[in-house]
Amino acid sequence: MLNPQRTVDELKALRELTGDENGAQRVAFTDKWLASLDFLKERLKDLPVTVETDPAGNLWATLKGESEKELLIGGHLDSVPNGGWLDGCLNVLAGLEVMRRVNEQYSGKPPVTLRLVNWADEEGARFGRSLYGSSAFSGYFDVNEMAKLKDKDGISLTDALKNVGITLADAPKAKDQVKNAAAYLELHIEQGPVLEGMDLPLGAVLGTVGVERHTITFKGQAAHSGSTPMNVRKDAFLAAGKFAQEIYHIAAKYNGVCTIGSCKTRPGIVTSVVEECEITLDQRVLDADKLAAMWQDAQDAAKKFAEEGGCTVEFGNLWNIEPIHFHPELINFVEESILEVTPTAHRLPSGPLHDAAEVARAGVPTVMIFVQSLRGISHNKIEDTKEEHIRQSVEVLDKVTDKAMSWMLGQP
Template structure:
């Protein structure tokens, strides 16, 4: 078995995580000077490790090791962060991938397939309309004209920002940057960003899929009346109705396997202390890796909410505002990951990813899989984000074993 260098990986994690916006901790927003500085450093690290480097037409930084076949097994993640992010989100995936490929090189392994370590451009919600996964969308050919026209607060378009990152927009507009025939599989190590692994005391999460997300806008319609003169039994209080809807969603999701549901946004009008609320607009966020279950859940929830509100004399309207389909991770990648964890003596647990990742966009091109390592307290996107050294080592070793297995069995 090959030994990865935890020391080397840790020193790279320390360097890149602290290459940050001077005013905010652990912040490297995509398209900024700091972000480019990090990528320039990363490119030199790729080269020092012996990888060929390239920034592709989508602005993705790629380190590549040629194998017996040009068809590539792709490892990767991202080096951009949210504002006041953490030390590990994204960069752990890129740097553990580099460590893995460097270890194979140092041990004289000539892989069957070419290996690529990719820093995908702008995975986190960007300053351009909040669009995420910009780089992986260019691979899949789903970065549309309206997306490219999104602007940041200074009026720069995403297209202009991508050009600054070295992207070739003519090529991006002309279709997918990669073809399925060029790719064997995509594999990403990432922090869990939730508490499941830590609670279970298990270091390795074998990711079964990336959740699809449905968002619905619900409006509860009552009547604005004087808070002092309207008797309690004659009110049509939209907020009281909305509160019932919130509880209904929470209770229903608690009873339904493989679903999480949240109402994180609520607008109340007229919003005055002395007026009975007339209208409440709520935004639901429901997630699952099972699209049929997600649809059933939302149909059921909306039906029950309607009945609840009608019986309270309130009006109700709803519309779906967004929908993304779940990604099912590839069975062969899952089995290679389970086998890899077992070979290294680590316990593993299968779990879905409730957060979005580049793999969701790459799944139209090739089999995808992800490996999670525990996030202490389930925290992420915050300076408190923490993954323990032992778990970083475990994740990297399992990444290496999975890569070797996929290189062996995939064609």
């Protein structure tokens, strides 16, 4: 029998084990992350499952079914530093509870094979590269680029992986796990204010927005801050500041979001006009054409403000991913399941990226369920969701699991 309260209790136990007064500390490939894996493995011992770690470090628990077709339920136990108690781990522990119910109902032999997966390093908090484990699964993984990554202490990703028994060069072999995957389900806190604003506990996710991430470097001329008149300065920071305001107009024009997340100035001293200002730009929207137009508008605006200030501008590519639309039939199943638990359902896109995007890129029919986030806050120790809503989310994931299994059996 499904026991959603057990999921709530296990989430609290994991918080106690791997958090502190500042929040969750399950940063990937650290001791706290390893402790969270042990926490999960200990509970899997009560199920007749095979537990394995793939070459990228993703942990898989497999309940063998009558059919080799595999229904995957996934999430991530890693967190950002000082993170919230639900981000990522709700997905995994809710999936564990569904696996218990399926095992009990079918006496250890469900109609399809059920697999619970913990994706390694979804957050990218330590090395700056999100979706590490799921991108190895999808095949969108460049070992050479990954090998260049280092954390703030200068430790390379290669060495950090080696420390937990993973060889970076072998990570692409995780793609072998795609072979029999027929559907993927992921439950996640919304991490935004939409559902709370509508007073709804749950939503069906349409897909993940596309993302363009770039560096924009304005180049002017260093000059003495005391002797250089304002009207003759070639101030790279002024050009960047004008651009910073313009991104709000660009975001509104396309109903997307734009963020300047970092700013570096050189020479970076109080007595000099800024010669060089490098900013990072993150742009997101669900429509691919709009995403391309947003980036083009950003480039045009940056060139305009650079020219106005007697500066030049250069663009660098950080990372991008196309918009990912989830499977329409699975979205319908989520909506139907929500309506079996609550009076109203809502469909919405996901602004944050998730492992589900990489699974969908691998060609696996995919869907996500969102549960309301209080205050719309995540990646913060005050991240929270009402316990009633957590229990309802487990119920919905369970119902979607049954619908997905039946649907899979009818597919060629």
